Amino acid sequence: MDELIINSELHQYKIMIGNRIRYDINTLLPKTYSTILVITDDKVAEKYLSEVMSNLQAENIFTSIIPAGEQSKSFALFEKLHTEALTYGLDRESLIIALGGGVVGDLAGFVAATYMRGIDYIQMPTTILAHDSSVGGKVAINHQLGKNLIGSFYPPKAVLYDIDTLSTLPRSQVRSGYAELIKEGLIADEELFQSILSSDLMSLSQDQLHNHIRSGIKIKAAIVEADEKEKGMRKYLNLGHTLGHALETTLGYGVLTHGEAIGIGLLFSMYVSESVYTIKLPYEPLYRWLLNNNYPLFLEQLHVNDLITLMKTDKKTLNHHIQMVLLKNVGEPVIKEISDEDMSSYLKQFLRKLVIA
Amino acid sequence: MDELIINSELHQYKIMIGNRIRYDINTLLPKTYSTILVITDDKVAEKYLSEVMSNLQAENIFTSIIPAGEQSKSFALFEKLHTEALTYGLDRESLIIALGGGVVGDLAGFVAATYMRGIDYIQMPTTILAHDSSVGGKVAINHQLGKNLIGSFYPPKAVLYDIDTLSTLPRSQVRSGYAELIKEGLIADEELFQSILSSDLMSLSQDQLHNHIRSGIKIKAAIVEADEKEKGMRKYLNLGHTLGHALETTLGYGVLTHGEAIGIGLLFSMYVSESVYTIKLPYEPLYRWLLNNNYPLFLEQLHVNDLITLMKTDKKTLNHHIQMVLLKNVGEPVIKEISDEDMSSYLKQFLRKLVIA
Structure with missing residues (x-):
């Protein structure tokens, strides 16, 4: 134990x-x-x-x-x-x-x-x-x-x-949980991220599962100890959640599992990060892994303005401006305020990219 | 200030x-x-x-x-x-x-x-x-x-x-507030208790009011600092509240003000204290002051068993036994577990005493 x-x-x-x-x-x-x-x-x-x-x-x-x-x-x-x-x-x-x-x-x-x-x-x-x-x-x-x-x-x-x-656990719940483990890898543990990307969720061993969960909890625990009340770095744990939560709400709870929504949210945060910081992140490998592991990535027609309204009800919102967690690199999260206008254009491009991919 | x-x-x-x-x-x-x-x-x-x-x-x-x-x-x-x-x-x-x-x-x-x-x-x-x-x-x-x-x-x-x-403030609200000030006096400040008992609520000066409130807050503040989570002495602040809360609930909120219910509760806690510890407390002076200041002390027919059931829903209840705050003296509160049987007999005697008084 x-x-x-x-x-x-x-x-x-x-x-x-x-x-x-x-x-x-x-x-x-x-x-x-x-x-x-x-x-x-x-x-x-x-x-x-x-x-x-x-x-x-x-x-x-x-x-x-x-x-x-x-x-x-x-x-x-x-x-x-x-x-x-x-x-x-x-x-x-x-x-x-x-x-x-x-x-x-x-x-x-x-x-x-x-x-x-x-x-x-x-x-x-x-x-x-x-x-x-x-x-x-x-x-x-x-x-x-x-x-x-x-x-x-x-x-x-x-x-x-x-x-x-x-x-x-049913498969959809395994997918749901692994999206948060990937998030923890992206925030603070590239080894965990790579280990997951080389795993197949259909044939996980008990050991893989145990190790991934332990690594994820360690990251979560370290962050929570450092910032219990979410004044600073605990906010990083919201990587992928700005869009993820909005998707869950707009589609109605239960259409996507939480982690499935976060999976799309993680892709979106990488997409925005690459645009804002003109960098290259492992967007493609994550996209392929999600697809291979049956994460739903094709969304019905969504209203960008509705999504933005929902994003602003998020607890991280300050003075009506969306605060999004981005990555400068794997293991290097940052908080960035995104204007409604920029968010609208990122969302449109990203949703188009998802449909085309 | x-x-x-x-x-x-x-x-x-x-x-x-x-x-x-x-x-x-x-x-x-x-x-x-x-x-x-x-x-x-x-x-x-x-x-x-x-x-x-x-x-x-x-x-x-x-x-x-x-x-x-x-x-x-x-x-x-x-x-x-x-x-x-x-x-x-x-x-x-x-x-x-x-x-x-x-x-x-x-x-x-x-x-x-x-x-x-x-x-x-x-x-x-x-x-x-x-x-x-x-x-x-x-x-x-x-x-x-x-x-x-x-x-x-x-x-x-x-x-x-x-x-x-x-x-x-309407008179009934002045009465309501003063019941808690009396409680604080009884718990920890005999001077405050005596000062209130020598005041007439119909002709309070601004200075009297200010002084009584400051004294009450000081007592409350000291107790809260010492025991914020109500593990020990903060429980003393519930003097008069075991019966008081039950009265408010059984009569329906709004029939008695909170303090009017506590006024009766304080008398009851003194009555039980005198019985349990065979001591003499200033029950009579308090009773007379409450009466002179128009606190309602005559209650309609109450069901003792209903009151006991309500008392046991109180947050201070432990393992279904009523924990009551009693006084060994003015300024010396104690917590005492009272069995249902004893509570029933105290309540019956007390309610009869109120009616006769």
């Missing part, structure tokens, strides 16, 4: 990565809790809930099951989970366990952050994508005007990552 | 108390903001909003006006204010000003705490009661199962307390 330690402003917590560690969950909890609420989604519940439940020891163990999918990060479910937690009698010394992907982690984490002004929670990611969201303490729900707009910084008490639970 | 400094875990902030300081608001802000949203209620808006607005300087100044009253601390208004803030284009560098009483402060503070994972806000209390809620960083909305159950610890960047705005 790998262990990483994160020093958050609020407290220190461990990330434990290992094979089949869900069977040891009871010994891996940071302390004993008399009441535990496991929040998960209906798909994860089918596969792993009973195993987790039977390995937990506490006086009172409850479960809340939400529908799988981004739509669950809503005000309505936020309120419903609070009602369930109150009805189950959770108090300030209780624990919430978020068992699932990023949606479960973000929502359950935000409930924990705001239940009686904050109780303990731990993240048990069951997707590759959640290697990113489960570390760093960002918890949130969506607003119809944009993703993750309502939330807190509220780190978990531990992250328990059972790599074995990734073996049942 | 009096200045107190609070050292919160997250940042330091100032409490400024003075006469007519709303006219200096622009110079008292902790920094310059390009976008400001003033959240207030319809009653405060009538009296003070235009003055505050005309003394603020920022590129963009917006207002959101909520209905006055505890009912506004709802999920629905929480969501609505987020929508307004997004529509106005607030970004992470924007400021929210909570202009009003505790309801506005709690709700606007919780919106600030969760808008794009937290933006700056300042408290401008316009009631005596809000001397308590505006200091310490507790922000929250209500759940139908109890008050303040959903919220965060999220301190303001400053508290600007214009004593002059208290001159237009």
Whole structure:
């Protein structure tokens, strides 16, 4: 089992990565809790809930099951989970366990952050994508005007990552998670980037997966420790997300997976970087890898002005100007303000390029 | 102008108390903001909003006006204010000003705490009661199962307390605020307690008011600094609140003011303290003062079991046992677990005593 330690402003917590560690969950909890609420989604519940439940020891163990999918990060479910937690009698010394992907982690984490002004929670990611969201303490729900707009910084008490639970992931979820791993490689670890580009997602070994995830989490952890509240370098983690989030919102959550949208966003950020800094980045190799691994890269007709409006609702927007993460090189991200006019022209060229490619 | 400094875990902030300081608001802000949203209620808006607005300087100044009253601390208004803030284009560098009483402060503070994972806000209390809620960083909305159950610890960047705005308070609000000041006296300052008991709320001088509020805030500030997250002594601030909150919930918000409910709660906590510790506390003098100052002390038929159920939804509840703040003496609070059976008998005796008195 790998262990990483994160020093958050609020407290220190461990990330434990290992094979089949869900069977040891009871010994891996940071302390004993008399009441535990496991929040998960209906798909994860089918596969792993009973195993987790039977390995937990506490006086009172409850479960809340939400529908799988981004739509669950809503005000309505936020309120419903609070009602369930109150009805189950959770108090300030209780624990919430978020068992699932990023949606479960973000929502359950935000409930924990705001239940009686904050109780303990731990993240048990069951997707590759959640290697990113489960570390760093960002918890949130969506607003119809944009993703993750309502939330807190509220780190978990531990992250328990059972790599074995990734073996049942559908292909689209593997693609989704790998887009964030590629992003982390592009920001800070060229070796990770190259290793992924030489991997075939259809025939990943357990070792490849474990190593890629560990590398990704290390990058995420280092950045979060240096800048927990996203005043500076943590913003780099938004590489690919300016367009990615706008695509998810305009197409409707669920049409593209998060990572599939980020895949296109990463290409776009490279495209803009090459134009702004007149440099050459590995756009073509990434494009080919995404295509070979069945990432959807052909988009229906999109309205550039709508995309720009959505990009400006992003949390990184300052004084109505889009702040985009670009690359001066692999491993060298920068923040750049892009005017609406330039953004419009980049978007038009890029979307045309995608269609032609 | 009096200045107190609070050292919160997250940042330091100032409490400024003075006469007519709303006219200096622009110079008292902790920094310059390009976008400001003033959240207030319809009653405060009538009296003070235009003055505050005309003394603020920022590129963009917006207002959101909520209905006055505890009912506004709802999920629905929480969501609505987020929508307004997004529509106005607030970004992470924007400021929210909570202009009003505790309801506005709690709700606007919780919106600030969760808008794009937290933006700056300042408290401008316009009631005596809000001397308590505006200091310490507790922000929250209500759940139908109890008050303040959903919220965060999220301190303001400053508290600007214009004593002059208290001159237009209705009597019931003066009573409401003074109950919390009495509570602070009982917890930590017998002089404040005696000074209030020798004051007549119908003929308070500006100086009396200023001095009582400053003393109350000092006590609150000292306790909050010592125990921001309510792990220990901050719980003492709940003196009178176990029954007080339950009364507010069972009678419906708005039947009693918060402080009127706390007034009864304080009597109850003294009554239980005298029984548990076989001591004599100034129950009678407080009872007489409350009565002379027109606090409602005669309650309609209440169901003891309902009250106990509500008391157990309180955030201080641990493992389903009610944790009550009692007094061993004025200035000497303690936490005591009370069994349901004992609570039931105390409540029955106390309610009978109130009716007979």
